[in-house]
Amino acid sequence: MTPAISFTRKIVPALLLAAFSVHAAPAPQKPVAQPRLVVVLVVDGLPQEQVTRYRDQFGQGGFRRLLEQGAWFSDAHQAHGITVTAIGHSAVLTGAYPYQHGVIGNNWIDPVTKQSVYCTEDSAHTYIGEETKAGDGTSPAKLRVTTLGDELRYGTGNQAKVITVSGKDRGAILLAGKTGTAYMYMEKSGNFASSTYYMQQHPQWVQRYQAGKPQDRYYGKSWTPLLADSAYVNDARDDIVPARAGARNTFPFAYYSDSGGLDGDYYSRLKSGPFLDELTLEFARAAVDGENLGRNRAGVPDILGVSLSAHDYVNHAYGPESKMSHDHLQRLDRMLAGFFADLDKKVGMDNVLVVLTADHGFANVPEFNETRGIPAKRVDGAQLLQDLNGHLAKTFGVDKLVTTYSLPNIYLDYALAEKNGVSRVKLEDAASSFLLRQDGLAQVYTRTQMETGAVATRMDTLMRRAWNRQLSGDLMVVTKPAWYFGKGAGGTSHGTPYTYDTNVPLMVYGPRWIKPGAYGQYAEVVDIAPTLAHLLRVRQPSASEGRVLTEVVR
The missing domain is CATH 3.30.1360.150 (Gyrase A; domain 2)
Known part of the structure; x- marks a missing residue:
């Protein structure tokens, strides 16, 4: 019996060890390369319900590309109780809530001076080559925490580039964080400019862009409906949406100035329609070329943040139920399709990771709600x-x-x-x-x-x-x-903890890193930063409380 026992003791463990080695130690797989460029798109004032309500009319290359080839969360929220632009933009790349990041509104009361302060104002800095008024947004001084871009630049020895652009100063500055570079639309000149917080003078590519005066080409043009009349049949009638003082509430909308010349009156009017977003995306293209984004010689990822402001202005004036809001979203869809096509040519979309979200949703115009039997004032x-x-x-x-x-x-x-x-x-x-x-x-x-x-x-x-x-x-x-x-007649707003203000789009596209599909799981905008940190293999922002969206990560 002894030899048999000896054989068993020697051979069986060896067989088990061999079997364990085969099944427990597969050949290591080569890690998937990081994205070369992360594009973060924030559509200011876009409720989730508008995406679902109008998605059948989208073209092939814009929102539909993200919805069908990317991961889309239908139950995503700006999960804080004051849903305004500054707080929503702060959430995107900090992964933090206002109680930590310190941006508690677009404006708030300073506890020392008892005066109203603006979220991105900083009297120590001015716009480059542009008029700077008291209270204009020029730096991220009031943002108390880091962003994903700050951590990416830290982790790469500042070799990664973080460039942001927006129609609003707060839209660009709060995405750029402490170490990125923000450019914002100047309503006095129609230029996109930065501030002395970031640099003392613009780089050559910005100077060339400004010299071309692309903002002037819309003078005398009108915004008219993109689609056939039948496409808007379910929208609110124009007469239900009262016009604000001195404003039209029906198509067409002409862009001009009362003086008859190219001045601040004209450039300010450009904000309230699709041409502001066209200009914003055009400047983003110039940034991709000028900064060589996505083709970083150091071989590290870059971040491009684009905040598209016009939808917010349109919804404030006419409501998300209006024909104007509907048409603007369709136009924005086509703009995004063209932007993605250009990124494909310049960087290759297989090297690009895209995130699209919004800073807040919108309430319907009270007069429209009352026609539906919903008390609203x-x-x-x-x-x-x-x-x-x-x-x-x-x-x-x-x-x-x-x-x-x-x-x-x-x-x-x-x-x-x-x-x-x-x-x-x-x-x-x-x-x-x-x-x-x-x-x-x-x-x-x-x-x-x-x-x-x-x-x-x-x-x-x-x-x-x-x-x-x-x-x-x-x-x-x-x-x-x-x-x-609010007061007076006309228009609507946002800012509450109700679902129409919190439920926003959250789409992530990048076939090499993201599993496409429609996801019903609850998600928050603060989940974007830790998810991107995971994919970029960098430290999460300092006050991030979101989760990695593991269900969509390959």
């Missing part, structure tokens, strides 16, 4: 705060307990209240109770609630993410669904 913020101050003065016998506001943030004078024997909690409770009795308001959050961190509902979570301890107000006010802060 505008809430006059100035009147609301005047009434609140009056109520608090009557309740406590103290005037001006509300110091200022930048809705949805309201700032209280705790020191004045306590000096007059009114506790902080009593002041907050009295203000909150009054506000909740006003038309159009659904919820009020107090500083005490925010500091204790109590979270019971999804809205609580979204608003808590949007509240920054050092910068935000002592009260945060949420309107009822379909209502928004």
Whole structure:
């Protein structure tokens, strides 16, 4: 028996080891090369529902290419409670929420000066070759965290290039981060320019682009519908959407100036239609050539960020249900098709990774909602705060307990209240109770609630993410669904934690790295930065809280 036992002890483990080696150690696979160029597209003010509502009319090379050949998340959200341009753009490449990144709105109240400040203003810097007014956006000084571009440049010894362009200064600056380079549209001249934060003078390729004056070619031209009349049959009638003072609310829209010449009046009007986006993408093409993007001699990836601003202007003026918004999206689709075709020629789309999202969605125009039996109105913020101050003065016998506001943030004078024997909690409770009795308001959050961190509902979570301890107000006010802060007649807005404002497109295209398909999983815009960091093999941005979208990564 002994020989048999010895044989078994020697041979069987050897066979097992051989079998384990065969199955557990496959030949190593060569890693997939990194993208040479990452293109991040942000369509300002594009709700997800517009993509699905109009997708059958898209051409072959733009949105349809991303939807059918890329990964598309139908349940993607800007997952914070104040859905405005600056916060939405900050989320894209920081992967962070306002409570950390510090951009709590387009504007907010400075806690020291008690004055309104703009998200990208920086008096230490000016536009290059352009007029710079107080409050103009010139640097990312108020952004408190890093972006994906910052981490990519750090990880490559600053050899990677990060270039961004937008029709709005905040759209470009907050994508560029601390170490990228931002270019923004100048409504006085129609140029795209940078600021002295980034450089002292423009590179030659920018100077050549500006010398060509492409913005002047639209003078005297009109924006007319792209498609046949039958394509717009389900859009809201023009007469339901009241025109803002001095503005048209029906096609055609002509681009000119009252002076009859090329001036700031004309260049400003270009913002409210498709020609601004044409110019933005044309400048992006010039950046690809001028900076040799995607063909970096160091062999490292580059980032091109493009924020397309015109859709936001159109939706503000006419609403996402309008014929104008519908037509603009179709025109943008064709613009993207041409842009992708050019990238294919210059870089090769098999070397390019594309992400498309939006900074926020949009509410329908109140007048349109009312035709559908949905209660909706505008809430006059100035009147609301005047009434609140009056109520608090009557309740406590103290005037001006509300110091200022930048809705949805309201700032209280705790020191004045306590000096007059009114506790902080009593002041907050009295203000909150009054506000909740006003038309159009659904919820009020107090500083005490925010500091204790109590979270019971999804809205609580979204608003808590949007509240920054050092910068935000002592009260945060949420309107009822379909209502928004504004006054007068015409147009609509955004900024709430409701789905029509949070649900935005999230599309990722790059066949070598991304598994195409329609994904119903919940996703957030803050997931973009960690996903791209994973694919680029760099450190995630410093305050990133998103997840890697592993379900779409090859």
